[in-house]
Amino acid sequence: MSSYCIDLSGVAKRFGRTEAVRDLDLQVPSGSLCGFLGPNGAGKSTTIRMIMSIIRPDVGSLRVLDGDALDHKDRIGYLPEERGVYRKMKVGDYLRYIGRLKGVESARLPKIIDDALERIELPGVARKRCEELSKGMQQKVQFLAAIIHEPELIILDEPFSGLDPVNAMLLNDLIRELHEQGRTILFSTHVLHQAERMCDRIVMIDRGRKVLDDRLDRIQERFDPRTIVVEPLGDPAAVESALRTAPEVESVRIDAEDRVHARLRDLSEADRIMSLAVGLGPLRSIGRARTTLDEVFIGLVDQTEHADRAGDAVEQIHA
């Protein structure tokens, strides 16, 4: 078996005049917890639907678990973005029905369902109709339906949308547990800090194009701002002017909260500059700035917008 659970190469999908996905290469290694990020309308759900063989790509090759997702439905757990339940069905019946469709033996299902409902903190709802549950409860039941057959590959499309912070944390823990059990997980979200907290790998797409695909630690290293943030108790202007004179410092600025940001020419000089800052007077805090995925994302989106505009301009000139 290939080391990739999901392997997309040159995949593109167009709906009428809209190019939903363009020339997408995506490899998700087995056992990874991969965040699939992008703004609304970036093409995340279209890509996931193509991975699930719900829709077919116009071009490109697509392999899931070394084959077609249609042939491995029982090995894949899928939580779609557009999800619902049979409103009149009882929760237990609904989970049993989905479990049977996913190939779980009938005899095993009652225990699996009871345990799973207990785990998502919904014990005793098996006899309730789905319509009697709150939206958040329904979402947890839907998540359960996606993993009831203990799949080796789990694809979750916006699993946190509509959940309150407590339930989002519960879902977060569940996803981590599944990952620790060795399952491969791909989940899409536009809530970037969620992905940052959970994933070991990040794929970002914007307007159908992949703009980032790497391990999280490498991304953080690559987009490190090389900046020391100093929060002085005294006058920030004095700290700013002192740091500006240091040759290792490329630029200095004071933010709205009177913190001094010193961007370095080289990260290896960080310790020396921090020692220098400590010597300038009493400080509330000092540390290296870290790049958030939000910042990376916004930067990358800006870049692609520029590139697209330039491309359009070139096209217009040629036209």
Next chain:
Amino acid sequence: MPDGNLGKIGTIAWREFRHTALTKSFLFGAVILPVLMGGCLLLFPLLLASQSEPLEGTIAVVDPTGRFATTFEALVTERLERDGSAEVEDVMRKLGIDDKTGILGQSLANAGDNDYGKVTATEFVTDDPDTIEGLKEEARDGDWLAVAIVPTSQIEFASTPDQEPPEIELFLPRSTSPGHTNLIEDLVRSATVRTRFIAAGEDFEQVQAMLDRPSIDVRRFGEDGAADAEQSKLRMIVPFGFMMLLWIATFTAGNFLLTSTIEEKSNKVIEVVLSAVGPLQLLWGKILGLALVSLVILLTYGGLAIASLTALALTDLLSWTTLAWAIVFFLIAYFTIAALMAAIGSAVNELSEAQTFMAPVMIVMILPMLLWAPIAENPDGTLATVSSLLPPILPFAMVMRIGAATEPIPIWQMLLSTGLGIASVVVLVWAASRVFRVGILMQGKPPSPLELLRWIRQT
């Protein structure tokens, strides 16, 4: 198809059946209610008979000729002694009902026997206005059942042929029921006619016997050369029953298929289900599950119809071969309707949007109802033959022909119709699966008919 896939189709089919047929509303609406209605229809004549009081009392008759009262009392005696069963039998024979068990005839005859009790007439041979006014007063107080004022010219009818005689006047107490009013009116009118004959010196019973239109016992030679009783009126009703049975069973289940598909789309549960099974498995699961629902409806209504025919000893109208062919054409009709409904359900997002597509389907499917009379009257005619070979209405037309046929339909026509029916079902299910595959995940504006054709064509 691998076993696992068949198992999944079975799981879907069972869910569809369970959540459609094993619900209180379905069991009440489609099973219990028709059975109750059938029971009520059988009980109706008995209820009717038990709720009317017999007519009793004395009618004051003002008749200057003095002939009325004798005839009236003879008429009442005759009515009291008359056994209603002979009339009922005659009516039933004309309808072609061979009531071998006698249950229906007896209950209908009993229903008419309770009309009359002891009714007498007191005659007043006078035309004195004061006497008449006095009688009216007494009738108002309820002393008389009625006061009938019969003018002489109504009795001695022949003497004034050119003039319209003055009308008979009838005065009734306020409390007289409409039913009793009709009975009194009928007695007075019949007695007047009788009195006219007697006044003219004729024997009324002889004249009545001469005027009776003779009844005809029609018998048709069967295949074995024996002459069987003709049941022409029922031969018209049986095909209609067959067609309606098929129509109700297939369209009710088809409607469930339409609504359940739309519900799955609007509930957004469809993508969850499609992550476990393919669209074709889902389609087949739904079609087969609702086929069982359709079968339950067919068996309920068909069972009631067969029970009624058995009660009326009319089982001669049906044979095992007829029923077997009816099942074949039921299956063709069901899969035709199911394919259309599944395609429509998958293409739209709401029931209201489905109406646009339902309209042309209903226009075509209403045709069998319009063809009932011509097919029942001439089941071997060109119209009947052509429509029984024309998809998608052929199953409905053919069951009407089977029900109406006085001699077996040529086997080649039955086989050709079956073959064409199966071929059309294959094409329709194939097209429906194409539409279903694309439409089931489509949201937003419903497709135009041209788009639907494109969905069917695209691979």
